[in-house]
Amino acid sequence: MDTMSKLKAGGCALLLLAVIGASKGAYDFYQSMQTSRITIDMLDRSDQYQAKDEIARALHVLQMGTTPAAIISPKSGTQKVVLVFDGLPDRADTSRLVQVLRNYHVQAVFFVEGQNAIRQADSIELIRNAGYEIENYTFVGMAHVETLSPEVLISQICRTQQVISDL
Known part of the structure; x- marks a missing residue:
């Protein structure tokens, strides 16, 4: 196998690893979101x-x-x-x-x-x-x-x- 073929094979292998890693990361994120939703539902005490x-x-x-609320302004000259x-x-x-x-x-x-x-x-x-x-x-x-x-x-x-x- 010549050098160019080895580089192409190595590049393909790296690309494949990157795709697998990204897929695993996306799956883990999806799973954590599902767990979060379940936890939120379990803690929902709004009723x-x-x-x-x-x-x-x-x-x-x-x-x-009802009587409308009064607007109260601070004394003039004060800064807050x-x-x-x-x-x-x-x-x-x-x-x-x-x-x-x-x-x-x-x-x-x-x-x-x-x-x-x-x-x-x-x-x-x-x-x-x-x-x-x-x-x-x-x-x-x-x-x-x-x-x-x-x-x-x-x-x-x-x-x-x-x-x-x-x-």
Whole structure:
């Protein structure tokens, strides 16, 4: 076999190994995603947070008429910045984020989704113990809430508020 044939054979062998390795990696990734989905389904406790009584009360208050919220502005001349985080990072990122915020004495507010708060109660505890506010970002982190019906919006908010209160 001449040198060129050996190079071609070696190149083909390397290409074959790369394809096999990529296929194995893709298969392993697929398997881990399936396992993750199963784990998430096993941990899904969202049915515990239906907040039926709270939703009924909120809908009743809405039907009775509500006073619009007041917009409160800071005193003129004051300068203040507060960071707002929408969503809940994983435990490791939350830990690092809280540490950086504390190191630099930064004020922050975390708006969390109810379903993620259920799954990441340890992150909620970490944020709360660090002295940061935890607020409501609906149960599933819905965007464009102004387009939702009052019933859907109230359900999302009440369910999340129950989760935040319980954790």
